[in-house]
Amino acid sequence: MAEPRALTGWGRTAPSVARVTDPAKADPVEAIEEVLASAGERGVVARGLGRSYGDAAQNGGGDVIDMTGLDRIVDVDLARAEAVVEAGVSLDRLMRTLVPLGLWPMVTPGTRYVTVGGAIGSDVHGKNHHRDGTFGAHVRAIEMVTPARGRVTLTPESHPDEFWATTGGMGLTGVVHRATIELLPIETSAIRVDSWRTTDLDQTMTLMADNDHRYRYSVAWIDCLARGASLGRSVVEFGEHATRDDLPAAKRPAGRALRFSPRDSLPAPPWAPSGLLNRWTVAAFNELWYRKSRRHTEGHVVPASSFFHPLDLVDGWNRIYGARGFLQYQFVLPDGAETVLRSIIEDLVEERAASFLAVLKRFGPSNHAPLSFPSAGWTLALDLPVAYGPLAGLLDRTDDRVVEAGGRVYLAKDSRVRPELLETMYPALARWREVRDRMDPRHVMSSDLMRRLPALAGPTHRAVGSGARAHPLAREEGLVTGGAGTRGGDR
């Protein structure tokens, strides 16, 4: 049974109402086929846990397939270190099941609350991109339903074009219902961390560039409010999976070493006033957090969850940004564009665009997926409250510099990029459209993201979902029907 629901991304901007189907209540693959076959002119998109920040998993006036009920771990092959899973299974559930068996997902983003389908759709990256590439690089098979070809099984060898168009394809090639994923054998559930507190951006970047190759994981948490000589001061962390020898003797037996029981999330405090995070609270937090970090530590052993997913401790932390929500802005710049990166950070700091979190990472080479975000160089991710006045103009100017330097923004985080920039940011977009058009010539797969960025549909094609007529549900609810996005600060 499909039900109307208002949906947003994690940033809580641009809600839209769609008819939401839960295929797990019936024969799931048949139910997915039925939704695709009966889709109206606004089309269909699959949704995981809705952790993309913008409108990628929304489809105002159309259909959305809620995949989270398809959460079975179908098979685990310990010898081959791989698992067959349904697409709606979360990384949280995977870790709770697999870590005690000595296995870890090859790539995890900054939250465990993403589904395997969502991780494939956005081709997510983690702190090990420089070493291991994206999530998609470790997917051995995708089982999906496509509008033109029905049920298909794709591997990088059997159907390279379709496999890589689906990896990072933002759900626009069809609906993934099952995947076979490669896993990493581990001895313990802990991470051994070496960390440095740096005094400025040069030191941060030199430390990262010189040491990345020595560690599987690396990340810098930048204090984006420090100015002048302290610009870019950071806490830089490098991590490796701890071995049993890294643990105190009492914790070495396998049963204890592989225990994985991250605390369930605590709710965001109900007293938190709307818009709690403003320039002053952010500045105070950044200062406190920077000062509390020691100048240099080596071999500090911490639970994996606190190294990878510190934000998961607070449920619904995205509400702290107030009713208008927030944007996450993430871009990548190629190696050699360090001066551009510096001047972008300078401008953000100068404009005092408060950011609770600013994360700098190094990426390794890109993969074969035409819409995959990562490419060799530097990536910076910032949270910015929409209520911040000059945001739209500031980010538009930043986009221009990113494009000029050969970089791009991340679609899974985006809710506001200017549509005309997409082709330049993603030069393989035309190749992706060709493959997508073979898998879905009528553009049954559609989303608010696709309507907001028409280059995803193509220059001449009138997508199934691009008609002016919205689904009656959306009109009844009187909500945005999608495709408007949020420009931030200009509403």
Ligand SMILES: Cc1cc2nc3c(=O)[nH]c(=O)nc-3n(C[C@H](O)[C@H](O)[C@H](O)COP(=O)(O)OP(=O)(O)OC[C@H]3O[C@@H](n4cnc5c(N)ncnc54)[C@H](O)[C@@H]3O)c2cc1C
């Ligand atoms: C706190 C936080 C930290 C994050 N850190 C990172 C990070 O470090 N690295 C990173 O890369 N990303 C990061 N993200 C973004 C997040 O990993 C991606 O947006 C991811 O796609 C979310 O997964 P989801 O299951 O919530 O998918 P959704 O947000 O529901 O959907 C994302 C996309 O995948 C498609 N999709 C979902 N399920 C399917 C399916 N079964 N078949 C086909 N398509 C499907 C959707 O249509 C949509 O286009 C972070 C997000 C948050 C909130």
